[in-house]
Amino acid sequence: MKPKLLDLFCGAGGASMGYHRAGFEVEGVDIESQPHYPFKFYQADALEFPLEGYDVYHASPPCQAYSRAKNNGSCKDALGLIPETRRILIATGKPFIIENVEGAPLITPARLCGASFGLGVSGFDLNRHRLFESNFPILTSPCQHHRGRTIGVYGNGTNSYHRNKFGRCVTVDEMREAMGIDWMVRKELSQAIPPCYTCFIGKYLLAALHGGEYQPSDFFPERRCDTCDVRHPSN
Numbered sequence: 001m002k003p004k005l006l007d008l009f010c011g012a013g014g015a016s017m018g019y020h021r022a023g024f025e026v027e028g029v030d031i032e033s034q035p036h037y038p039f040k041f042y043q044a045d046a047l048e049f050p051l052e053g054y055d056v057y058h059a060s061p062p063c064q065a066y067s068r069a070k071n072n073g074s075c076k077d078a079l080g081l082i083p084e085t086r087r088i089l090i091a092t093g094k095p096f097i098i099e100n101v102e103g104a105p106l107i108t109p110a111r112l113c114g115a116s117f118g119l120g121v122s123g124f125d126l127n128r129h130r131l132f133e134s135n136f137p138i139l140t141s142p143c144q145h146h147r148g149r150t151i152g153v154y155g156n157g158t159n160s161y162h163r164n165k166f167g168r169c170v171t172v173d174e175m176r177e178a179m180g181i182d183w184m185v186r187k188e189l190s191q192a193i194p195p196c197y198t199c200f201i202g203k204y205l206l207a208a209l210h211g212g213e214y215q216p217s218d219f220f221p222e223r224r225c226d227t228c229d230v231r232h233p234s235n
């Protein structure tokens with residue numbers, strides 16, 4: 001039987017899809033309705049949702065409180081839910097992951113970058129750094145994107161740096177290709193993490209659950225993931 005993973009703050013399911021591909025039975029919780037979420041879904045406040053009955057937990061609390069936007073003064077009222085999220089996840093006594101943006105107050109997080117997985121479009125690397133705090137070990141490789149040859153995926157259009165480098169705005173289809181996500185609209189894409197990040201982490205999670213140690217080279221001798229068909233970072 002597959003282990004059960006609960007994805008708190010699931011959005012339209014970028015993280016969930018990666019865990020599904022890694023071999024988990026996934027359910028998601030979000031306070032907003034998520035018509036495109038591909039798995040069993042509960043519309044609820046993640047901090048009040050009953051956590052019994054799951055083997056592992058992932059949480060992506062809203063990042064506005066920590067992202068660069070805050071420094072521009074545009075997200076002054078955003079709540080930082082990370083401390084409370086960590087408190088309830090520790091209380092489960094099970095393996096957990098908390099994902100967020102750079103600048104978020106995570107404890108000794110692993111950092112993943114799109115380019116480390118070979119993600120991108122038209123020869124441009126996907127620049128999308130995300131941090132992953134966990135209560136089990138995760139090994140990653142350093143960021144591998146090429147300076148000046150990157151694109152980003154944002155909700156409010158392509159920023160001027162990437163527009164100048166790419167030569168024009170990135171289309172929604174190009175965003176989908178760069179992220180490895182074909183079921184989301186632009187707003188959902190802008191909030192999502194590429195499924196291959198959590199497919200990668202899911203392999204460590206399975207090792208943590210089964211008391212073993214995950215070595216990416218054991219699973220992917222050619223550094224290519226058998227489930228999400230992208231390159232996985234080596235150690």
Ligand SMILES: C[S@@+](CC[C@H](N)C(=O)[O-])C[C@H]1O[C@@H](n2cnc3c(N)ncnc32)[C@H](O)[C@@H]1O
Pocket residue numbers: 008009010011012013014015016029030031032044045046047060061062063191192193194
């Ligand atoms: C960064 S997005 C998650 C994206 C998702 N990890 C993915 O990869 O597609 C954060 C989500 O948290 C949800 N959210 C915010 N506050 C919430 C709460 N108190 N309970 C549940 N969901 C919440 C938002 O509606 C949003 O969909």
